[in-house]
Amino acid sequence: MSHHGFCIWLTGLPSAGKTTIGRALAPRLKARGYNVELLDGDEIRTGISSDLGFDRKAREAHAGRVTYVAKVLARNGVIPIVALISPYRTSRARARSEIGRFVEVYVTTPLAVCEERDVKGLYKKARSGLLKEMTGIDDPYEAPEHAEIIVDTLDQPPEAAAEQILRDLERLGFLAPERPASA
Numbered sequence: 001m002s003h004h005g006f007c008i009w010l011t012g013l014p015s016a017g018k019t020t021i022g023r024a025l026a027p028r029l030k031a032r033g034y035n036v037e038l039l040d041g042d043e044i045r046t047g048i049s050s051d052l053g054f055d056r057k058a059r060e061a062h063a064g065r066v067t068y069v070a071k072v073l074a075r076n077g078v079i080p081i082v083a084l085i086s087p088y089r090t091s092r093a094r095a096r097s098e099i100g101r102f103v104e105v106y107v108t109t110p111l112a113v114c115e116e117r118d119v120k121g122l123y124k125k126a127r128s129g130l131l132k133e134m135t136g137i138d139d140p141y142e143a144p145e146h147a148e149i150i151v152d153t154l155d156q157p158p159e160a161a162a163e164q165i166l167r168d169l170e171r172l173g174f175l176a177p178e179r180p181a182s183a
């Protein structure tokens with residue numbers, strides 16, 4: 001199957017649900033015949049971004065490297081699913097202009113809920129002063145203003161969020177609508 005690649009870029013606060021939704025979305029796209037690669041910010045920080053910290057410059061560099069990988073994949077017909085806090089509008093705008101075919105998905109989970117989930121215990125550490133530069137606490141999260149897709153994780157489980165994204169991608173013309181197999 002040949003098709004143009006495009007990038008699905010999940011942004012949101014720590015513990016918003018980006019990784020979880022990305023993991024629910026990838027197999028659904030694969031089942032439709034697409035080549036998919038999940039680019040998770042945490043995983044990339046153990047590899048090509050292992051030299052980077054969390055100040056603004058480092059976060060922008062991290063996003064820049066992820067952007068490059070996503071661009072290379074997308075131009076070869078793959079759908080990269082990026083799961084990255086990507087807190088700055090400038091980084092996301094750069095990703096959009098470099099990659100071209102780009103769908104920004106804002107995982108809108110509010111700070112209070114993210115803090116309750118606190119998957120990695122980082123909010124707790126930040127609140128007790130053990131961790132600096134925590135997004136949402138002492139580092140800004142600049143919410144998207146024109147995301148193509150907005151996902152709410154309070155009123156639906158991750159699987160439903162993934163299904164919503166598929167429907168929205170069809171609506172936006174990035175995916176062919178699912179048709180029953182022809183007889």
Ligand SMILES: Nc1ncnc2c1ncn2[C@@H]1O[C@H](COP(=O)(O)OP(=O)(O)OP(=O)(O)O)[C@@H](O)[C@H]1O
Nearest residue numbers: 013014015016017018019020117119153156157158
């Ligand atoms: N509808 C939902 N969608 C996604 N995650 C949900 C949802 N409801 C509850 N959760 C839970 O919220 C948590 C989200 O954690 P996850 O690691 O996916 O966040 P993240 O955005 O990738 O955070 P980080 O930026 O720190 O990597 C998980 O424990 C998940 O089970």
Ligand SMILES: [Mg+2]
Nearest residue numbers: 018019042083
């Ligand atoms: Mg994650």
